[in-house]
Amino acid sequence: MVLAENLVLVFLAGLVTAIATGIGAVPFFFVEEFGDRWNVVLWGVASGIMMAASLFGLVDEGLANSAGGFPTLVVAGALAGVALVEIADWILDRVDFSNDNSDSTVDDSDDVDRPLEAKAFAEGDLKTLTLILGILTVHSFPEGVAIGVSFADLGLEGGVAVAGFTVPVLAVFMTIAISIHNVPEGTAIAIPMRAMGMSNWRMVGAAVFSSLPQPIGAVIAFVFVTWAREFLPFGFGFAAGAMIYLVLTEFIPEALKTGRSLPHSGRIELAIGFAAGVMIMTPLAYI
């Protein structure tokens, strides 16, 4: 039987990782406006972080959880991730993003500063932003499942004593690893938000929101642990496929669009940023 306290603990572990994502957006509180050149570099950083997180973190983890032989589930997951981005893109193309109050497709009741931000978003920008936030939110679900699975041996001997619980070493490790992985991802989410003129606290909110599937996924996985274990290779492949495809089809083109006025459309700035992002994320992905 699964005790309620256990579920709360697993949920809290997932919540910690979600809050870590918000921390990644905080550096933007301390910088004002960026010029085009810096924005291109930052799009590059975001792309590099996501590529490295996908290839060295998720795909690697997916393969480690596969039974050997051809990793069918990881590949199938990656293809499903690509399909998700395509479908989301297709759907969003049909949504009306003009901020017309009488005919709004998005329900915003608490928006005091809406008119200001509406000006900051060109219609295309808002669509891109929605797509990026949506895909990153979905990608974090399998990571939550991984956290939940790591708690499978909760209460058994050999764990670490945390607040009256005997927590498996693997769970402590997973919670820390995913939290660390989430900080630069939060930065990667904040970069496009900032480039498109979103306010500071909204950026933090959006970053935390994008990781809320983690506590939810963790609890579901903890309850259905046998099912969740089998899902992992597919889940990791899925998260990686969606992120890589998002970088290729949204981040890079957006960076080049931003860099239009720079020499070589800002390709040099983009490459420098990308390399920096890979260098930040690669060591973290191997924790």
Ligand SMILES: [Zn+2]
């Ligand atoms: Zn991630």
